[in-house]
Amino acid sequence: MAPDSRIKIRHLACFLEVAARRSFGGAAEALAITQPAVSKAIADLEDILGVALFERSRRGVFLTGYGEAFQRYAGASLTALRQGVDSVSQAQARGGHTLAIGALPTSANRIMPQAVLRAKAEGLGATVRIITGPNELLLNELRQGDLDLVVGRLAAPRAMQALAFEYLYSEEVVFVVRPGHPLLAHETVELGQLADFTVILPTLRSIIRPEVDRLLVSQGVARLPEVIESVSPDFSRRYTRTTEAVWIISYGVVADDLAEGLLARLPVNATPAQGPVGLTQRAEMPASVSLQILMKAIREVAAEQG
Incomplete structure (x- = not known):
């Protein structure tokens, strides 16, 4: 049931002061208003709730059973409201605090630049610090409180203890080469043909390596003769563009390279591996107000990019 819209902050403030001081006069003094104003606010509140909140006697003013029950929630409501106001004030204070965001290379390249730009345009005043690295490391830092958020792939269940994942989209693993690569002459490429070339794979501890291994094994490729393992997009991009290597990587890492024609996607004859990406x-x-602003921007950019 939605709260009664007739209940105002002044009602709660007067109620809590009377309950704390057991006096209408003391509450009026603490709130710097007249005693009749306090009395009217309490009468209005009791009328809205349909119960008596106070018992009046010569010894003072005491809470009824209904009043005691209402006091717990009224106090929590005002506390939450004050915290919300403080959070907004902090979010507006430029340079007041820092948001530490962990991002896998796929999201750091594809999502975060536009998301940060949009969040700043919507009033985000916090400094945004982007940290990239292996998924396991980022999640450990998140769990320890060194990061506020991780944007990347869903980890295995054992790594998600004490963490919560919000799905954004699914991302596939792609096979990319330099323009003019010999394999691009084929209408479709069998994964067994990769054995004739150097293949750049994610490292064994990377989040997508199990997906890549399963895909290769499912196509009868148990071993590749020449392999380089790397999670460095800069190294892998440069090596692929200047050699005949095949780079197996998440689409988001190379989306711009493919769009600009700097790399080309191999038409592999296999269903691409996919994995959920999210927050x-x-x-x-x-989440703080600042983090909520940034998360909203991340969701919007992810939705636009599909």
Whole structure:
């Protein structure tokens, strides 16, 4: 049931002061208003709720059973409101605090630049610090409180303890080469043909390596003769563009390279591996106003990019 819109902050403030001081006069003095104004606010509140909140006697003013029950929630409501106001004030204070965001290379390249730009345009005043690295490392830092958010792939269940994941989209693994690569002459490429070339794979501890291994094994490729393992987009991009290597990587890392024609996608004869990408936070930890602004921008950019 939605709260009664007739209940105002002044009602709660007067109620809490009377309950704390057991006096209408003391509440009026603390709130710097007249005693009749306090009395009217309490009468209005009791009328809205349909119960008596106070018992009046010569010894003072005391809460009824209804009043005691209402006091817990009224106090929590005003506390939450003050915290919300403080959070907004902090978010507006430029340079007041820093948001530490962990991002896998795929999201750091594809999502975060536009998301940060949009969040800044919507009033985000916090400094945004982007940290990239292996998924396992980023999640450990998130769990320890060194990061506020991780933008990347969903980890294995054992790595998600005390964490909460919000799905954004699914991203596939692609096979890319330099323009003019010999394999591009084929209408379709069998994965077994990769054995004739150097293949750049994610490292064993990377989040997408199990997906890549499963895909290769499913196509009868148990071993590749010449392999380089790397999670460095800069190294892998440069090596692929200047050699005949085949780079197996998440689409988001090379989306711009493919769009600009700097790399080309191989037409492999296999269903591409896919994995969910999203936002990972510490469970039960409410997001600050600044983080909410940034998360909203990330969701919007991810939705636009599909």
